[in-house]
Amino acid sequence: MENVDVELGDVDNIRDTVHILLGCVQKVLNGKVQFSPIYMAPTRLRNLSPNSFNPRVVSIGPLHKEDKSLQITEGEKYTYLHDLLSRLDSPPEQTLKACAKKVNASIDRIRACYNGMKTYSDVDLAKIMVMDACFILEFIFKLFRYGTSITYNRLFVRSVALDLVLIENQMPFFVLQDIFECTILKMDPEASLTTMLSYLLEYINPFSGNFNIENIGQETTHDHILGLLHKLYLPSHPKPSNVSSLPIAHSALELYRAGVKFQPNRNMTWPLAMDLKFCNCKHPIFSLFGAKPNLSIPVICINDVTEVVLRNLIVYEQYTPVYNYVTSYAMAMNMLVDTPVDICKLVESKVVINHLGSNEKAAKMMNTICKEVTFQDFYYTEQWENMDRYYNGYFPRNLAKLKRYYFSGPWHVIVLVGGILMFAITVVQTIFTIKPT
Structure with a gap:
């Protein structure tokens, strides 16, 4: 009899559970359950x-x-x-x-x-x-x-x-x-x-x-x-992005070494716009002669307010059915900034104004702003793919390597110049050695 009572009790519990769940479904159908934006x-x-x-x-x-x-x-x-x-x-x-x-x-x-x-x-x-x-x-x-x-x-x-x-x-x-x-x-x-x-x-x-x-x-x-x-912060005609993954990222310093120039973008129709232009030079070889691609970036002032504003906008985008343009911008900046040196380069290019007192603090803020954030849309895919295609070209890639290995610090430059001078002296000595008197 005890087993029968237990079974009957289980039946009642199942019936009550189903009844409660059906009530929840009915609330949705009646429009009583709505999204809470706050x-x-x-x-x-x-x-x-x-x-x-x-x-x-x-x-x-x-x-x-x-x-x-x-x-x-x-x-x-x-x-x-x-x-x-x-x-x-x-x-x-x-x-x-x-x-x-x-x-x-x-x-x-x-x-x-x-x-x-x-x-x-x-x-x-x-x-x-x-x-x-x-x-x-x-x-x-x-x-x-x-x-x-x-x-x-x-x-x-x-x-x-x-x-x-x-x-x-x-x-x-x-x-x-x-x-x-x-x-x-x-x-x-x-x-x-x-x-x-x-x-x-x-x-x-x-x-x-x-x-x-x-x-x-x-x-x-x-x-x-x-x-x-x-x-x-949205463009005049916002639309969903159909991109499901982030493109390959290169830091600001690496892109600069490959010939990419950063400049302020003050697009009044879309405050977060980023544009990449090649200055009418279609082939990367022209980067060796000064015709560099330009990436226009919104000018941002990094101070004690910036993180608060961006984090709240990102949370709003993450948990509200709205366009994810701010999260996309934060992702783009996170890809550009790996170290304080990247912040330094963006400050020199006048696209970042740093009021935090050190490049380390600014870099840390940019590196953590998208932590624990679910990626949904990226609105700069074309620009990033074009930059990656340019960066992987023969001349920009090797130009970046040359600058990384030989121009990353004053001592590297001294060693490089010394090596060139030694090579030149050796060549001159060789010429005079084999030249008949």
Whole structure:
């Protein structure tokens, strides 16, 4: 009888398990299970650089709301809320009622945007959304209208801007847009949330040149502010890559020794563009006479902000169904940089500005930025394959070997010159020896 009871119990467990799993499938069919664009960074990537994902000054949304180090700014948010409301013609209560109504109408959609959020009541979550949205809007309004000279210093602006692009520190863009329409748009009907945010994001843009907002227009279909920043780095017509493997890589120094010249690329239609041109010289033999292929690279400033921005964009690309252009750029730079000498060469070529204090730190950052990252797309395949084809040509390959062995340091050059002189003296002595007097 005991065996029969066990078997009956097993049947019940199986039935209950199947019932639960079918319920999960039904939720998907009913559209109740959706992708969450705001989440904690995966442990394997967070462990590589924890400081790249923790907010420094201000928490936005519920994921870091309880962080003790950020509580001082929670009180500052009241001031920003007051300043924003005092600038409107309508009474504060009326404005807040309109904001709360918008948020409450989307509360289930807001919850679906977060993965790993602690339990908040609808009232508490709505308060977080309205308060944080008003803080962001008042901050960017003052910055856009008055610049850093009125209220903020540049360091504070950069710190806040950096916190606003952390994957764990986001709020849904539709919430920000709703509160924007209830507040700033009432003051200035011509105002654009995208334009104002783009102005703020310039403070943490590691690449030279301004953003080209025309690439994204004035659409509001972004996941969040980090998603907006991501779109600012895409080309005008982004498309998936059909490449499933990385091409053969050569370091910047090796390519330079083979005759490749690096130069800044300030392509305004695609900030991450890399172009390879052969200066109308089709045959590698012309590299011996100064006609070198040119690889144009976006100018990047490597500082304490660069790693944070790139890591959060890469995590966003890795775990969100978006184009992987930033990851592709990081992969390309990782292939170019093997050692600090490669950073030195790129600095000399004015495509890298290094503010980290040493080439070793910059090289380490570039070498680890793609660690634990899953490769999906590479958008520079044509350029890299052409460089590899050029590099493996007879003259560039041997030119690189010659420079590597005989011109890699001052002593090598001295030894080479000494060898040439000895050879020349030997030839002269031989000529005079065999020449009849």
